Amino acid sequence: MESEQHSQNLERVPSGISGLDAILQGGFLKGGVYIVQGVPGTGKTVLANHICFNHVACGGRAAYLTLLAESHARMLQHLRPLAFFDDAVIPDRLYYASAYSTLEEQGLKGLLDLIRHEIRGQTASLLVLDGFVVAGLTAPSEREFKKFVYEVQVYANVMNCTVLLLTSNEPGPVRAEHTIVDGVIELDDRLFDHRTERGVQIRKHRGSGFLRGVHPFRITATGIVVYPRIEVAFASPSRRDQPPRDRVSTGVASLDALIGGGLIDATTSVVMGPTGIGKTTFGLQFLARSRQEEPGLLFGFYETPERLKAKAEALGLDLTGLEASGAVEIVWQPQGENVLDELGHRLLDAVRHRGVRRLFMDGLGGLIESAVYPDRISRFLSVLSNELRALGATTVYSMETRDIIGPTVQVPISGISSLVEGMMVLRYVEAQGRTHRVLSITKIRDSAFDPALQAFSITSGGLEVIGPFQGHEAVLSGSAHTLQAPPPEGR
Known part of the structure; x- marks a missing residue:
């Protein structure tokens, strides 16, 4: 009971993407560190930038550090057509910087110092490190890399800055950094026969419940749009059902x-x-x-x-x-x-x-x-x-x-x-060289109904029930036969 109350009291940082926040049940935890992973092309960079622009639009401040070969100018050029992009917030409230040379020259310690400097200098409440996989490849040992992630997490918590670490690692065995961070979000783009569908899955969300499973999303002109899976999102109806009366x-x-x-x-x-x-x-x-x-x-x-x-x-x-x-x-x-x-x-x-x-x-x-x-x-x-x-x-x-x-x-x-609750079946029936339309009411739950087969027609005024389809047998076979009149008595 005490742990549930603690979870409810943790302050949230919404992504501003309604479907994603629904899956996260309110958003990220303030001061938490999250890994966002997926193979190249799944939408990690678009997602992170969409979250950054939403964050600053709500009064926050964000820093976006890259360890990628792609220049900021090229990345921003790709983002500019999207509806969430706003040139006016750069660089005052959303600051972009490259951390690649710092990592090359000073290693993980230099990168950690740069992260601390940007959070403090920009008074950032959200920081993105794009290309986190490069930091892992540069680490002298798994132990040193794990220590780096831990120190990022400690500083983020102290400064109340939520951190997103974007990596192109493919899904696979749990890695050391997964055990330290507050959450793991996985993006994929799966092939089904000749079509593809993008999906997002929350692998871990420490201190919070979340909607499990893979949820589809699209990259549209407005940015990322997430559609929580209907079976999970509405497992319990949003309102109490009232017994029908009318x-x-x-x-x-x-x-x-x-x-x-x-x-x-x-x-x-x-x-x-x-x-x-x-x-x-x-x-x-x-x-x-x-x-x-x-x-x-x-x-x-x-x-x-x-x-x-x-x-x-x-x-x-x-x-x-x-x-x-x-x-x-x-x-x-x-x-x-x-x-x-x-x-x-x-x-x-x-x-x-x-x-x-x-x-x-x-x-x-x-x-x-x-x-x-x-x-x-x-x-x-x-x-x-x-x-x-x-x-x-x-x-x-x-x-x-x-x-x-x-x-x-x-x-x-x-x-x-x-x-x-209700089921009606419309059929074509062949009888005497012509087709007829026949309606059968097979179910009206909690209500009486006439079960007789009904002939109907489509007129200039629409569908009209004529009356019981009589005088034939084997109607439901599709080929009805005229009922034979019984022989007179005494014969």
């Missing part, structure tokens, strides 16, 4: 009548079916019931906003007007090399920002294709759905099934029924 109309009155008046508020449902069956049409009707006091969000992957608005207009739905009034927002991300956790955070941020109550995600396939580890999808969706419920959003996912017509419904996510 009904939310699907936008299809004839369907609402079959499920007790609509979907249960703040629940998650999935609409499955083959291509062209009417999943997006259903989602547009669901969103068309949005109002400013009940905002809607369309989060899609495949059709552009312009095409969606044109489709809605053809159905007599004013999606353009709903968007203009602020009742509906369309968030579209083209199918490319998306990052799964980036999509999750983008979705949750959009829901929180406008207090979204109606959410239609058009295409769970977009999430599946973004995952470099497909076996994450079930856990990812479970935690994501829990957070959406806690935020009060009534969510409808659409998911495409593999076969257009057939006796089985094959879906790319195992156990999908356990992740949602």
